[in-house]
Amino acid sequence: MGRLTEALRARFGDGIVDAHDRSGDETVLVMREKAPELFRFLRDDPEMAFDFLIDLTAVDYLGKAPRFEVVCHLFSLSKGHRLRIKIPVPEDDCWTHSLTPLWKSANWLEREAFDMFGIRFEGHPDLRRILMYPEFEGYPLRKDYPHNRRQPIIPERDPVENPWPARGLGPAR
Amino acid sequence: MTLAARKPDAPVTDPIHEIMELQMGPSHPASHGTIKFNLKLDGETIVDCDVEIGYLHRGFEKMCEQGTWNHVFPYADRLNYASPLINNVGFALTAEKLAGIEAPERAQWIRMLTSEISRITDHLTCLGMAGMEVGAFTVGLYTNEAREYLYDLVEAVTGARLTVSYCRLGGVINDLPAHFADVLADRFAKIRAVLADCDKLLTRNRIFVDRMSGVGRMSGRDAISYGVTGPLLRATGVGYDVRKQSPYLFYDQVDFEVPVGTQGDNYDRFLVRFHEMEQSMRIAEQCLAKMPPGPVMISDSRFALPPKHDVYNSIEGLMNHFKIVMEGVRVPPGEAYQAVEGANGELGFYLVSDGSGRPYRVRVRPPCFFGMAALGDVLKGLMVADIVTTFGMVNMIGGECDR
Numbered sequence: 001m002g003r004l005t006e007a008l009r010a011r012f013g014d015g016i017v018d019a020h021d022r023s024g025d026e027t028v029l030v031m032r033e034k035a036p037e038l039f040r041f042l043r044d045d046p047e048m049a050f051d052f053l054i055d056l057t058a059v060d061y062l063g064k065a066p067r068f069e070v071v072c073h074l075f076s077l078s079k080g081h082r083l084r085i086k087i088p089v090p091e092d093d094c095w096t097h098s099l100t101p102l103w104k105s106a107n108w109l110e111r112e113a114f115d116m117f118g119i120r121f122e123g124h125p126d127l128r129r130i131l132m133y134p135e136f137e138g139y140p141l142r143k144d145y146p147h148n149r150r151q152p153i154i155p156e157r158d159p160v161e162n163p164w165p166a167r168g169l170g171p172a173r
Numbered sequence: 174m175t176l177a178a179r180k181p182d183a184p185v186t187d188p189i190h191e192i193m194e195l196q197m198g199p200s201h202p203a204s205h206g207t208i209k210f211n212l213k214l215d216g217e218t219i220v221d222c223d224v225e226i227g228y229l230h231r232g233f234e235k236m237c238e239q240g241t242w243n244h245v246f247p248y249a250d251r252l253n254y255a256s257p258l259i260n261n262v263g264f265a266l267t268a269e270k271l272a273g274i275e276a277p278e279r280a281q282w283i284r285m286l287t288s289e290i291s292r293i294t295d296h297l298t299c300l301g302m303a304g305m306e307v308g309a310f311t312v313g314l315y316t317n318e319a320r321e322y323l324y325d326l327v328e329a330v331t332g333a334r335l336t337v338s339y340c341r342l343g344g345v346i347n348d349l350p351a352h353f354a355d356v357l358a359d360r361f362a363k364i365r366a367v368l369a370d371c372d373k374l375l376t377r378n379r380i381f382v383d384r385m386s387g388v389g390r391m392s393g394r395d396a397i398s399y400g401v402t403g404p405l406l407r408a409t410g411v412g413y414d415v416r417k418q419s420p421y422l423f424y425d426q427v428d429f430e431v432p433v434g435t436q437g438d439n440y441d442r443f444l445v446r447f448h449e450m451e452q453s454m455r456i457a458e459q460c461l462a463k464m465p466p467g468p469v470m471i472s473d474s475r476f477a478l479p480p481k482h483d484v485y486n487s488i489e490g491l492m493n494h495f496k497i498v499m500e501g502v503r504v505p506p507g508e509a510y511q512a513v514e515g516a517n518g519e520l521g522f523y524l525v526s527d528g529s530g531r532p533y534r535v536r537v538r539p540p541c542f543f544g545m546a547a548l549g550d551v552l553k554g555l556m557v558a559d560i561v562t563t564f565g566m567v568n569m570i571g572g573e574c575d576r
Contacts, residue, residue: 023270023509051397055510055538059525071523073510073538077397077413084510105400108546116234131227131575140235147235 002026004083007047012038017088027084029069035087036097042074042083043102050074050083053103056110058089058117062143066090068119072099095120098127116141192220195557199228203561205302206571208545210552210560219560222552224545229571237535241501242268243341245535250336252537253573255298256291256516257337258284258327260573265340266421267511267522268532272342272504274476280344280469285422286460287330287339288513289453293364294323295516295568296446296453303443303565304375307384312374319367322360329353342502343477344470354461361454368450376447385440389551389563392437399547403518403540404445405567409437415514427459442566476502501530517541517568539573 004026005019015034020027030038042050052075059069068089075082087096098121099106110121111130118139121127129136135154138145198209207228213221233252237245249264250257262284269275276284301316324334329350331337339345375381391401393409406413414431416424432448434441470477474493483490506528512521518540525534544567552560 022507023273025508025510027508053400054512054519055400055521055523055536057523057536059534071536073521073523077411077418080418082419082510084508103400104395104398105543105546108542109400129227131230133227140232145235147232147239 004028004048004081008038011041025082025084027086029086029088032087032089032096035085038085039072039099039102042085047079049076049078051077053099053105053109054082056099056106056113058113058119058141060117060141060143068094068117070096070113070119089119094118095122097121098123100124115139118142197557197560199225203306204564206569206574208564208569208571212557214557217556217558219552219555219557222549222560224549226542226545227575229575231572231576233537233576234535237532239531241530242504242532243502245532246338246340247336250338251572252539252576253295253515253517253520253541253570254335255570256288256295257335258287258291258331258339259295259513259515259520261337261340262288262422263511263513263515263520264522265342266513267509267524268342268504270511271507271509271524271526272476272502274343274471274473276344277468277471278465279348279467281422282460282464283330283345283349283469284340285424285427286457286464287327288422289457289460290323290326292453292516293450294320294327296450297323299516299565299568300371300375300443300446303562304371304381306561306565307381309375309378309381312371315367315371315374319364322363326353326357326360329356341470341477342504343473344468346470348469357457357461361458364454365451368447372447376444382440384558384562385438385443385566387436387438387440388555388559389439389442389566390437391547391551395547395550396437399550400543401518401547402543403515404442404449405518405544405547407431408434408441408445410435415512415519419512421511421513423460423463424456426463427456429453429456439562439566503528503530504532512538515540517544517570517573537573537576539576541567541569541574545569545574 002021005028008028009016012034015031016028017031018029042048053072054075055073057071059071061067066088070087070089072085089096098110108130110124111127113119114121114127115129115132116139137151193214195212195214196209197212198204199207209225211223211225212219233248237248245264246261249260252260297316297320301313305313327337328334331339391409393411396406396409402413410433412431412433417431429452432445434445478497479490479493484494504526506526508525510521510523512519520540521538523536524532527533548567551563
């Protein structure tokens, strides 16, 4: 078990659900309730000093409970170490805490995870779709979303609500 | 740019003090890439900027889950299409980490060499276009000429200029062609001459410096919080380079420097990229010198296609070939993250395998996504014309940012 994992286990005890370092990546699975405290510790503790939230994404383990995992990759420039934190998220209670108060990069990353998986990030200042358009139905990276599904054609937006209508293009096809 | 139409019942205010809303994009001649800036302007000063991405979303991650592991390589080419070989290498390294295999030594040197060639083509694209956008049209043509020299090299190695699909799990598809070293030396000499010309045309050019210097400043602290890496981060003075910090391949065995800036403005970003090209050429030359002869693909029959002779003449070879092509190579269950230094920063792949022949989850950490996330803040307080230069220096590649 890695050095970082041991330090986290000593401090958070039962909050750490699981840990491994297969393929050489230290990984810690943490309970959702403990996650904000843990991330703050990881960023502010001088021994941890994780100044980069390198990546945040999710994985859909359809058929397992809990269904989703939010996966964060952290990197410390001064210490040179990396850590992966995973938060299990159940399907019927699909949310986790936002990391936007800690890292600015969390803003767009969480928007993307919301867009693709429908996981809500509590405390996010501006949680809306980022790669897809607002009218998009469903969450494309969920495993029960077929890759060849067609989306309905969306109606033209109200020119008063949205003052840039398409002009001179003829009827929409 | 489209002017905002006033709502019919909106109160008439003094236009001088009015905040004007302007949508720049998604298809604007100065923004190479489909991107939309929702601007709030006070005169020509940007009060607020909401950056809208996603116009080039093709469902890369979803499509990668539909095919076998080796089917991902053609998709990976189409991420950052200005430096496709780095994407290939990044995915190959991550998948190999997960599978617990290692490419032969020669293949690893070739991957390094081709990555550096790709880095130069990417920087040439970025800098040439940056010059062009502020009126230095000549530079754009010069850098395109230099890029052609490199595309010839890429074509000689991979058979394609852009959509290379050169790597496989366990190696690369072909060895370097004969006389590659001579051609490379010739091409690098030509590129150095072109770069010297561009240096004279741009680096002390009054117009160029005025447009770039002091514009689009970002502090190192902000850049780190935004997760910005690569030339954008190094321009702020933070010397983070994946090749130095967590070396992959044989980057710890070659001698190169990481240029860093001081101001974090557009001019520093330009300089960092400019000097990186020389360093990349140094690395490429060292790769060629240090490269040992040998195979470029592992011989493990679970991952490598058997030789054609065996496929046509033995049932074992035929079966082996059929299994790999139809079912795909099998990667043991697990997860892995591996970062490589892309042309725009840390290009990371996070892969999850369920033990079958298809990836369960393919996640890319696109470096320019983070630069774009920071761009809205960087642009605040600047002029409309500064969007062009700042956006140019972020070097968003739509295919990578939107996937």
